[in-house]
Amino acid sequence: MDEKFQNYWLHHGRQWGTLFGLIILIIVLWILSPHFLTISNLLNVAQQTSINAVIAVGLTFVIISGGIDLSVGSILAFSGICLGSAMQSGFPIPLAILVSLGIGLLCGLVNGTLITRGKLPPFISTLGMMSVARGFALLFTQGRPVSGFPEDFRFLATGEVLRIPMPVIIMIVVYLIAHFLLTRTKLGRYTYAMGGNEEAAVLSGINVKLYKTMVYGLCGMLSGLAAVILTARLNSAQPIAGIMYELDAIAASVIGGTSLMGGEGTIVGTLIGAFIMGVLRNGLNLLGVSSYIQQIVIGSVIIIAVLVDMALKKNKS
């Protein structure tokens, strides 16, 4: 029993540590602001977190596979523009959503192909995509936002099922699927193996090129999904949407214990990481802290989280 516990702690201790951090944060904010711990505010936090959380799932896959994706924010904008244009020109909503997901998937697959076939470092190819996708979004709209969507589309942002807002439901579904993918499927296992030791993965007969491309495709598709939520919330598609979103998503993954070296990380950790950032923003807003100071606080939290993580890992070995 004792050994089992030790083993469990060795593998899941990190997650509980992050969760503990989140709980402390919530308690502190609760003491400082009575409005914080109300159901409506918590649902509000979840709703605000949902977009970053969905993008962060894609980045978690990419980072575990040993790469990085800087283009998610631009892909989000480009997908959003296509989604908006599709609806404007009379596409039914489900089809327009598929367009958004499809554009995201396509951009991600291009990233993946450049990395696996073109042998570009992920940093470079996604840096290029970041600019290219943004440029397309601006070009198609001539820099103007797209708006005027069917009333039903708003349901994706303002609708509720069992009093839970739609964005939160979408996020929950994404996390359930992603957790399953990463822990129980071939794709998940290969993602860890590629990031942990690519050469060993190749020599074990894994089609690394295919699965790596898939991982970037998945990441792009999730940006397309995030675009749907954001566009519904704003009721317009902005070509300048999603700037710096990649950094928030990377931060959520890293706070959640994903190693930038690859081969390590969990979906649950990323969810907690995304919530730490969301709760912090919301709490600081409630407390009336200026947005300038907020940036300082959030940046510090990222650094502290990684410092603590590294210290814990050092202890383990």
Add this chain to the structure above:
Amino acid sequence: MKPNLILNMKNIRKVFPGVVALDDICFDLRRGEVHILLGENGAGKSTLIKILSGAYRKTKGQVYFEGQEISIKNPRHAQILGISTIYQELNLVPKLTVAENIFLGREPTIALGVVDSKRMNEMAQDVLSGLGQKIKAQTTICELGVAQQQMVEVAKSLIINSKILIMDEPTSALSDQEINELFAVIKRLKKNGVAVIYISHRLDELYQIGDRVTVIRDGKSIGTFSINDISKTQLIRLMVNRKLKEQYPRVKTAVGEEALRVEGIKKKGVLRDISFSLFQGEILGIAGLLGSGRTELARILFGVDSFDSGNKIIKGRRVQINSPRKAIQSGIGLLTEDRKTQGLVLKLSVRENICLPSIERLTTFGVVNNRKETAWTKKYIHDLKIKTPGMNQKVMFLSGGNQQKVVMGKWLCSHVDILIFDEPTRGIDVGAKVEIYQWMNRLTENGTAIIMISSEIPEILGMSDRILVMHQGRISGKFASSEATQEKILQCALGVANG
């Protein structure tokens, strides 16, 4: 305490999560001696060294250095005390010069932190010539061979006035000539009063260079002996605590049908017209010097590298194998030379590593069958006697021998029937070697065909049924094991004769 004792370690204990790595180790070291540390893989040699070099902290026990009890806090602290370690993987910056590497972190400066290159080069050159080396201080490291790089490491340790020098398998990548040179340098160091802790698996070497030997087994020190008072057989017995019936326990099995035929494989500048057959139930040994094309042949057979022309025929059918994935599907497995960089994903668990090439057979619609995976893993942990606190333990926490067993498990689990072993016992102690040989026997009994590439000729002679020798990318000799001798093989490997 005797005056010439520089180091005394008493009752050292080190516990990792779930594993007691060291349990009551005692070890002492005199000035000017070469003290050999001997033990099987996983016995605890590396752990002991890492405690001494500051990479790990001991859990319990005392370390006395020059008569005073000390606690080594980190690698830097160890260096300040005068304890230097030369690891198997050398720690040099390839793009910097010899002198820059030797003085890395302690460069002589003129003023305002400007490096005094002239003085640095002169001092480095002095130390190198003091070691009897002709290496130029201004050469960049990447232009040097492994042996010379090792000398740079030795020079580095002299610059910081090391009193204790730890060498971990320094000869594993050296030629005989280079080994002799290294030994000459070690003797010079001894004369200057430097104490050397020396780790090696090559028993013959120990008698050439060692003064005393301490045997470690299962994390305990078994005993310390003067090297002249103990025989090789006694040492082996102490290491493994069991008599070795035979060093090479090959049991011949009935040879079956042709498993693999290779016809005229060519690759420009690498392989010239390689043709041979491999039969079920046999071990085909491939000998050859480093660079003879043996590893390249293995990589081509396994589909990692491409080739210009030629055919691969498996069980009578011509096959196109252009990726490891295809190779595995065709029933070929490759145990690579280097388990850490090519064989294992160190961050993943024993379970995930063992099942990695077999995932296809463990999944339905891409979903892994947990119960089946657990059952398979348990079987191989049990069969191969892998020492691990659990199947979810990350492989990086296992000892070298156990890691090699995980690699074995990986290929046993994948049910391939043609296995290529590239240097299966490199850096592995005698006991684990025999275990691997016994597995080869068991595999051939069940009809598996094995290609064994090795640079140890006794191993080739002892374990192969047939032998191919390679020289400069072509097959320079073919023998049945009964007619082969060490000399014949060596002559073919050197290209002096054809067999």
